[in-house]
Amino acid sequence: NAGVMQNPRHLVRRRGQEARLRCSPMKGHSHVYWYRQLPEEGLKFMVYLQKENIIDESGMPKERFSAEFPKEGPSILRIQQVVRGDSAAYFCASSPVRALGTEAFFGQGTRLTVV
Amino acid sequence: AQSVSQHNHHVILSEAASLELGCNYSYGGTVNLFWYVQYPGQHLQLLLKYFSGDPLVKGIKGFEAEFIKSKFSFNLRKPSVQWSDTAEYFCAVTPPHNAGGTSYGKLTFGQGTILTVHP
Numbered sequence: 047n048a049g050v051m052q053n054p055r056h057l058v059r060r061r062g063q064e065a066r067l068r069c070s071p072m073k074g075h076s077h078v079y080w081y082r083q084l085p086e087e088g089l090k091f092m093v094y095l096q097k098e099n100i101i102d103e104s105g106m107p108k109e110r111f112s113a114e115f116p117k118e119g120p121s122i123l124r125i126q127q128v129v130r131g132d133s134a135a136y137f138c139a140s141s142p143v144r145a146l147g148t149e150a151f152f153g154q155g156t157r158l159t160v161v
Numbered sequence: 162a163q164s165v166s167q168h169n170h171h172v173i174l175s176e177a178a179s180l181e182l183g184c185n186y187s188y189g190g191t192v193n194l195f196w197y198v199q200y201p202g203q204h205l206q207l208l209l210k211y212f213s214g215d216p217l218v219k220g221i222k223g224f225e226a227e228f229i230k231s232k233f234s235f236n237l238r239k240p241s242v243q244w245s246d247t248a249e250y251f252c253a254v255t256p257p258h259n260a261g262g263t264s265y266g267k268l269t270f271g272q273g274t275i276l277t278v279h280p
Contacts, residue, residue, distance in 0.1 A: 050204075077266060088167075088251060088270040089205075102267060137205065141266055149195060150266065154204040 050075075050140050050153035051120075058159045065125040065132070067156045071140030078121045079150060080113060083135040095121060128160045163188045165254055167271035174242055175279050182237040182274050184252030194235040195253045195268070196226055205251065211235065222246070244280045249273045 051070040059065050071078050076097050081089040082105075094102040095115035106113065110128075115121040125132055135157050139150035168183035186192060196208040209220025216228040226237045235252060252271040 079267065081268075081270075088272040089268070091267050091269065094267055139205075139268075149207055149210055150268065151207075152197075152205040 050138055050151050052136075052138050052153035052156050054156060055154060056157050056159070058161060059128045060161055061129055062127050065128050065158055065160075067123040067125075067136050067138075067158070068120045069123070069138030069140075069153060070120040071138075072151055075140035075142050075151075077141045077150075078115050079139045079141075080121075080123050081137045081139065083137065083155075085134070089137060092123070125158075128158070130160050133158055133160045163192075163254055163256070163269040165252055165269050165271040167250075167252055167274050169274050170272065171275045171277070173277045173279070176244055177241050178278075180237070180239040180242045180246075180276070182250055182252075182276070184235045184237065184271055185233050186235065186252075186254045186269075187233060188254060188256070190256065193255045194226075194228060195255075196220065196224070196235075196237050197251045197253060197270075198248045199251065199273075200248045208237070208250075242276070242278045244278050247276060247278045249275050 050072055053068050057065055078095045080092040082092055083089045091105040093106050093113045095113060097115055098117050110126045112124045135155045137155045138153045141150045165186045194211040197205040198208050199205050208224050209218045209226055211218045211228045218226050224239050226235055228235050251273050253268040255266060255268050
């Protein structure tokens, strides 16, 4: 029973390039959450998605960031025209359809470095 | 808005010492509470959780936490730490399922506490 899978584990991008981060939730999970961990800080919520729907994107920067969770395939967090301040660890978590009384399971994260 | 505060950014202990990490939250209702641990280079792992019932919660690896509603606290404890407990520890909170709305399931994390245990 595979856990939450994120890839790549490490990603290096030059300023102005695009970064695509992938998250495959655990089997049977249709809720996905993305969090960002900036250096020296705790995890901050970015976006909450269900299959084909964005439920809550209150933590997403207004520009350059987008997320999707298509009917088939992984959830994608996309960062356009990256800047140095985007360097962080990005974690994905998933939970079951009926998440009452359960917790979210986290992936190992993608560490993005913008040079 | 919810917020979670962890009192110590970095704690340094010797093996066999006792541990208590503070966590306070602000939320105008009943919450679900969690402690996660992140070992170097690894993903977050759940240590323990509190949803309801006995406010003293036992977790994995000998950790426990006590929910004190009147103090809005959920402190993590371990009687005797080991070198392998060196990691970063995060307290987190979500609203209960019956809070409804889009915030359900969304975790609000504290800033994290780095624990270093010397052999």
